[in-house]
Amino acid sequence: MSRNRQAQGPRPKAQGEHRHTVRWERFSLGLGPWALGLTRSPRLAAVVFFAAALAGCRQDMHDAPRYDPLEKSTVLPRGSSAQPLVAGTVPRGMLREDTALYEGKSGSAPVDTFPFAITRADLDRGQERFNIYCSPCHGRTGEGNGMVVQRGYRQAASYHIERLRLMPVGYFYDVMSNGFGAMPDYRAQITPEDRWRIVAYVRALQLSHNATAADVPAAELERLKSGAPAPAPAAGPHK
Numbered sequence: 001m002s003r004n005r006q007a008q009g010p011r012p013k014a015q016g017e018h019r020h021t022v023r024w025e026r027f028s029l030g031l032g033p034w035a036l037g038l039t040r041s042p043r044l045a046a047v048v049f050f051a052a053a054l055a056g057c058r059q060d061m062h063d064a065p066r067y068d069p070l071e072k073s074t075v076l077p078r079g080s081s082a083q084p085l086v087a088g089t090v091p092r093g094m095l096r097e098d099t100a101l102y103e104g105k106s107g108s109a110p111v112d113t114f115p116f117a118i119t120r121a122d123l124d125r126g127q128e129r130f131n132i133y134c135s136p137c138h139g140r141t142g143e144g145n146g147m148v149v150q151r152g153y154r155q156a157a158s159y160h161i162e163r164l165r166l167m168p169v170g171y172f173y174d175v176m177s178n179g180f181g182a183m184p185d186y187r188a189q190i191t192p193e194d195r196w197r198i199v200a201y202v203r204a205l206q207l208s209h210n211a212t213a214a215d216v217p218a219a220e221l222e223r224l225k226s227g228a229p230a231p232a233p234a235a236g237p238h239k
C-alpha cells in the first residue's frame with residue numbers, strides 16, 4: 001500500500017530517470033517533423049504529442065521511479081525522502097496513551113488495580129490463556145512445576161510465595177509484556193486485554209492457595225460442613 005502511494009508522486013530514481021531520458025530522445029526525434037505540421041491546432045498537437053510520448057516510454061513496474069521507505073534523497077532539506085508528520089497528527093487506533101492498560105504502570109510504578117472491571121467471562125478467558133501460554137512452565141496451579149520444567153527448563157518461583165502474593169497486579173502484567181530473566185516476553189502472542197485476564201486468573205490461583213474459611217460464602221460453608229456433594233457447575237464456556 002505504501003509502495004503504491006509512493007509510486008504516485010513524480011519522484012525520479014537515478015536508474016529510472018536515465019532510462020526515461022534515453023527513450024524520450026529517441027522518440028522525440030522521430031515525432032518532431034510530424035508534430036510540427038499540427039501547429040495550427042495546438043491542443044490537438046499537444047494531445048497527440050503526449051499520447052505518443054506516453055506510449056513511447058515503457059517502464060516496468062519493478063523499476064518504478066519511487067523511493068524505498070527511509071531512503072536518502074536530495075529533494076528535501078533533511079536529506080530524507082519522507083516528510084516529517086504534520087504537528088498535531090493523531091495516530092488512529094494505535095495511540096496507546098492509557099499507560100495503565102498498555103504498560104501496567106502509573107508513572108514508573110506498577111499499578112495495583114485492574115484497568116477494567118474483571119467479569120466471570122474475563123476470568124474464564126484468563127484461565128484458558130494461562131493454561132495455553134503459562135502452564136507449560138509454571139504448571140496449571142502456578143507452583144512452577146510445568147512439563148517444560150520437568151524436562152529441564154529453569155524453574156520459576158511459585159506464585160504462592162509471599163513476595164509474589166504481595167506484588168501489585170501491574171507487576172505480573174509487566175513480566176508478561178517484557179519478560180523476566182530466563183522467561184521470554186509474551187507481548188506478541190497475547191493481547192493487552194488478555195494479559196490482564198491472565199493476571200486476574202493468577203490472582204485467583206493465589207487466592208485458592210491462601211483462602212481461609214472466612215473467604216467462603218456462608219451458604220457454601222454450611223454445605224462444606226454438612227459434607228453434601230458440590231452442585232454441578234453452571235453450564236457455560238468454563239470447563
Ligand code: HEC
Nearest residue numbers: 133134137154155156157172175176180181182183186198
Ligand atoms: C518457557 C517457560 C515459561 C513460560 C511459558 C512462562 N514463564 Fe513465567 N517465568 C519463567 C521462568 C524460568 C521465570 C523465572 C526467570 C528467572 O528467574 O530468570 C519466570 C518468571 C515469571 C514471573 C516472575 C516471578 C518472580 O520471581 O518475580 C512471573 C510473574 C511469571 N513468570 C508469569 C508468567 C505468566 C503469566 C506466563 C504466561 C503468559 C508465563 N510466566 C509464561 C518461565 C516461563
